[in-house]
């Protein structure tokens with residue numbers, strides 16, 4: 001028994017153990033009334049192929065949530081290994097007064113971060129209760145993939161990591177997704 005009224009492990013232990021589940025890092029972006037808003041996320045899941053759904057778990061306290069409710073759409077920008085400063089910045093963990101250099105391009109669902117590894121442009125399909133988080137289900141409308149070599153930013157054990165070897169280009173997504181329903185963008 002941990003804290004009064006709660007059976008089971010402590011949240012800090014839970015966080016530490018779940019932190020051993022290695023993930024990539026993405027910046028979720030949405031169009032706010034005062035311009036684009038970005039937030040670093042790694043609680044991201046590919047949910048379904050028919051329909052094409054992704055899920056992002058967003059803290060109920062995040063400023064992103066009211067912006068998402070208003071925008072009804074978002075983009076998930078998968079970060080490349082050299083974009084670690086952007087991960088820190090969009091998580092409010094950037095120690096400097098000036099933001100790291102970055103540029104947004106208008107895109108489907110939300111702004112696309114120039115230099116990202118991949119992106120998924122989504123319409124918000126549903127929002128579900130996830131305890132102190134909200135599970136935002138997005139319907140994929142557009143996909144973007146950068147040109148190889150693909151070097152993702154990784155998060156494991158509360159720290160950032162890089163792949164030792166650059167990853168080979170994955171199978172052409174056209175083989176998996178129906179291009180009539182989803183726009184696919186590639187870097188040449």
Ligand SMILES: Cc1cc2nc3c(=O)[nH]c(=O)nc-3n(C[C@H](O)[C@H](O)[C@H](O)COP(=O)(O)OP(=O)(O)OC[C@H]3O[C@@H](n4cnc5c(N)ncnc54)[C@H](O)[C@@H]3O)c2cc1C
Pocket residue numbers: 025035036037038039040041042043044057058059060061062063064065087088089090091092093099133155
């Ligand atoms: C690796 C990692 C993974 C995480 N995963 C999750 C997760 O899955 N779910 C979750 O809920 N939280 C997650 N977090 C925490 C989350 O990123 C922070 O709590 C974040 O600060 C909450 O965002 P917010 O919407 O409240 O925005 P804010 O904290 O208000 O904004 C984030 C920062 O980005 C700046 N910013 C935003 N938009 C722009 C823009 N257009 N131009 C310039 N600057 C801008 C803001 O000024 C601020 O510095 C994660 C953090 C890390 C480091």
